[in-house]
Amino acid sequence: MYEKQRKLANHTVLLVCQLLIGLIALVGCGASKQVTRVESDTTIDLSGRWNDTDSRMVAETIIEDCLGHSWIIEHTADASAKPVLIVGGIRNKSMEHIAVQTFISDIERAFINSGKVRTVSSASERSEIREERAEQGEFSAIETIKRMGRELGADYMMTGEINTIADQEGGNQVMFYQTDLTLTNIETNEKVWIGQEKIKKFIGRKKYKM
Amino acid sequence: MRWQANSSVTETLIKNLMIKILPILLSLFLVTGCSRYSMQELRISLETGNYEEAYAELKKNAQKKAELPLLFELGMVAHYANHFMDSNETLGQAEEIADELYTKSLSKEALSLVTSDLAKPYAVKKYERLLSYYYQILNYYYLNQLSGALVECRQATNLIEYYKGEGDDYDFFGSGFVAYLCGMIFEAAGEWNDAFISYRQAEVNYRNSLEKAGVPIPEYLGDSLVRVARKLGFTEEAADYQALYGALPEYPENYGELILFYESGYVPQKDKVTLTFPILKTDEFGEEHEAEAKKFVPTLLEREGRTYPDVELEYLLHIEMPTYHSNRPQLTGIKVQVGEMIEQGHLVEDVEQIAIETLNTEYTVVLFRTLVRALLKYLVTREVDKKSEVLGLLANLVNIITEKADTRSWVTLPNQIFMVRMSLPEGTHTVGLSFLNGNGGIGLRERLGDVEISSNRITLLNYRTYK
Numbered sequence: 181m182y183e184k185q186r187k188l189a190n191h192t193v194l195l196v197c198q199l200l201i202g203l204i205a206l207v208g209c210g211a212s213k214q215v216t217r218v219e220s221d222t223t224i225d226l227s228g229r230w231n232d233t234d235s236r237m238v239a240e241t242i243i244e245d246c247l248g249h250s251w252i253i254e255h256t257a258d259a260s261a262k263p264v265l266i267v268g269g270i271r272n273k274s275m276e277h278i279a280v281q282t283f284i285s286d287i288e289r290a291f292i293n294s295g296k297v298r299t300v301s302s303a304s305e306r307s308e309i310r311e312e313r314a315e316q317g318e319f320s321a322i323e324t325i326k327r328m329g330r331e332l333g334a335d336y337m338m339t340g341e342i343n344t345i346a347d348q349e350g351g352n353q354v355m356f357y358q359t360d361l362t363l364t365n366i367e368t369n370e371k372v373w374i375g376q377e378k379i380k381k382f383i384g385r386k387k388y389k390m
Numbered sequence: 391m392r393w394q395a396n397s398s399v400t401e402t403l404i405k406n407l408m409i410k411i412l413p414i415l416l417s418l419f420l421v422t423g424c425s426r427y428s429m430q431e432l433r434i435s436l437e438t439g440n441y442e443e444a445y446a447e448l449k450k451n452a453q454k455k456a457e458l459p460l461l462f463e464l465g466m467v468a469h470y471a472n473h474f475m476d477s478n479e480t481l482g483q484a485e486e487i488a489d490e491l492y493t494k495s496l497s498k499e500a501l502s503l504v505t506s507d508l509a510k511p512y513a514v515k516k517y518e519r520l521l522s523y524y525y526q527i528l529n530y531y532y533l534n535q536l537s538g539a540l541v542e543c544r545q546a547t548n549l550i551e552y553y554k555g556e557g558d559d560y561d562f563f564g565s566g567f568v569a570y571l572c573g574m575i576f577e578a579a580g581e582w583n584d585a586f587i588s589y590r591q592a593e594v595n596y597r598n599s600l601e602k603a604g605v606p607i608p609e610y611l612g613d614s615l616v617r618v619a620r621k622l623g624f625t626e627e628a629a630d631y632q633a634l635y636g637a638l639p640e641y642p643e644n645y646g647e648l649i650l651f652y653e654s655g656y657v658p659q660k661d662k663v664t665l666t667f668p669i670l671k672t673d674e675f676g677e678e679h680e681a682e683a684k685k686f687v688p689t690l691l692e693r694e695g696r697t698y699p700d701v702e703l704e705y706l707l708h709i710e711m712p713t714y715h716s717n718r719p720q721l722t723g724i725k726v727q728v729g730e731m732i733e734q735g736h737l738v739e740d741v742e743q744i745a746i747e748t749l750n751t752e753y754t755v756v757l758f759r760t761l762v763r764a765l766l767k768y769l770v771t772r773e774v775d776k777k778s779e780v781l782g783l784l785a786n787l788v789n790i791i792t793e794k795a796d797t798r799s800w801v802t803l804p805n806q807i808f809m810v811r812m813s814l815p816e817g818t819h820t821v822g823l824s825f826l827n828g829n830g831g832i833g834l835r836e837r838l839g840d841v842e843i844s845s846n847r848i849t850l851l852n853y854r855t856y857k
Contacts, residue, residue: 275544388494
């Protein structure tokens with residue numbers, strides 16, 4: 181009888197301990213991840229920071245404004261040709277690590293897809309293309325070699341910057357993004373268009389969660 | 391009669407088993423948790439320059455559970471292992487977690503009420519968050535991405551502003567140093583106005599934290615203020631700063647500047663101390679309500695460490711509290727020599743001092759919370775004990791084991807940070823480092839070869855010793 185009770189006690193304690201271990205392991209170390217594919221133009225705001233949607237929307241809105249302005253009509257009338265544009269440096273003066281190159285690509289896409297202007301490669305892209313052209317002269321078949329000195333010179337350069345202003349109180353934060361773009365006539369330095377796009381986001385954090 | 395005898399034997403056996411097994415199991419969970427890593431091994435790896443091994447080991451643990459302060463440790467070790475991009479990603483992740491901590495988990499808060507503060511996520515310290523920017527800024531600088539360093543500076547500046555806005559009791563710990571570093575980066579990028587604002591804030595922040603942090607305004611900061619005020623054409627301000635800090639040294643056009651941060655030793659690791667509070671048989675409190683227990687805490691505080699005759703004692707309430715013991719390194723200064731030029735380092739951040747002062751500020755609140763929790767746990771135990779001696783014993787054991795001090799902190803941080811600024815001619819230099827011990831003698835010498843100095847530019851370097 182005594183031995184039976186001793187065994188029973190041992191089993192009970194061990195069972196409790198095992199349950200305890202299982203519970204802690206399950207609750208403490210469990211991790212789950214779910215991946216769902218979505219359309220690339222779907223707006224998803226997770227952190228409240230500048231994201232792909234902001235980049236795309238700002239580029240589209242601001243370029244629509246740029247292309248609807250009088251400078252393009254005046255240029256077409258004077259030169260009888262579509263203006264040639266280059267997208268220069270866009271400085272990130274915000275407090276977030278913004279992928280500026282993605283924003284530049286969005287701007288170039290909006291320009292090219294409009295069909296109203298011609299867009300040439302940026303300085304960094306040009307050097308790679310020039311290198312390729314130089315190598316063609318050495319290694320490619322003569323009939324396929326592309327000639328030097330035939331690059332399309334840009335009439336206008338677009339430059340700009342992205343700024344942020346943050347205001348925070350407790351768990352609530354307001355992020356204000358301002359993108360300023362300027363189009364300058366490369367020959368005369370005349371600023372022919374200045375555009376601005378603002379985004380304001382409210383990021384609210386709950387005091388408590390379960 | 392026979393059954394009673396056997397029942398008593400069973401109870402004794404269960405008691406013995408509980409005494410032997412449960413403490414081991416519970417201690418194991420509390421001490422190790424899910425992310426186990428040995429700080430001792432990590433320190434050995436760091437001290438022997440085995441950064442890759444330290445980084446790989448920590449990374450393995452962080453993959454199991456990404457939490458603070460482990461991510462800070464990992465980010466810093468990645469920095470020393472020259473994995474600058476990884477370091478930034480990790481410290482960025484740590485920042486996100488720190489932001490999310492604003493939202494408190496009710497379940498974890500509730501669990502901490504019956505166990506210990508260890509049940510809650512690590513409450514990251516303000517100076518730790520600011521120091522993580524120090525490493526992120528350096529990472530971007532070493533990656534030759536000044537724009538990235540500028541972003542970190544803007545974030546750090548914004549965080550300091552947020553802390554200032556939280557209340558008048560902000561201690562400004564670490565904010566002077568980080569604002570000063572941001573000023574240097576803004577200046578290096580030609581953002582004169584931002585540099586001027588950061589330098590001014592650094593001056594104010596150093597002054598505001600001087601009493602507790604013990605670090606005076608670095609004298610180089612005066613030069614920076616005069617120089618940038620002049621560049622901006624702020625003649626009045628430039629004259630004021632010059633009157634306050636002295637004339638700006640003039641250097642030829644082809645000079646650049648070496649800025650070296652020397653990080654010495656380790657910040658002390660939090661320890662725990664057991665405090666004992668006697669509960670007397672005559673005490674009447676908290677039988678019904680938590681509020682009564684809270685009211686009783688001040689009485690209990692007065693009794694800490696006092697002895698009473700056994701006949702008066704009902705219970706000795708033991709609690710664990712975090713504490714710091716000074717851990718000053720042997721090497722507590724630096725002299726830098728380039729050719730004939732010698733420059734002594736200036737203390738810009740005393741991490742040990744601000745860690746201790748931060749704990750001192752929190753101490754009363756933590757002590758009160760811990761005592762209330764211990765009292766409530768004791769009351770529950772007493773009630774349970776009345777119904778079953780075995781369960782009472784079990785409850786008491788759980789109380790003793792779970793009542794642990796929260797000793798978490800970013801432990802691989804340096805103890806102190808010194809800065810040396812030297813104007814040097816453009817070109818490649820060999821830089822001699824002499825590390826000074828407590829009496830001013832040279833405790834260690836090192837040599838850095840091929841340090842590039844460019845005209846009118848700054849060259850940033852950081853160097854760590856562990857002695």
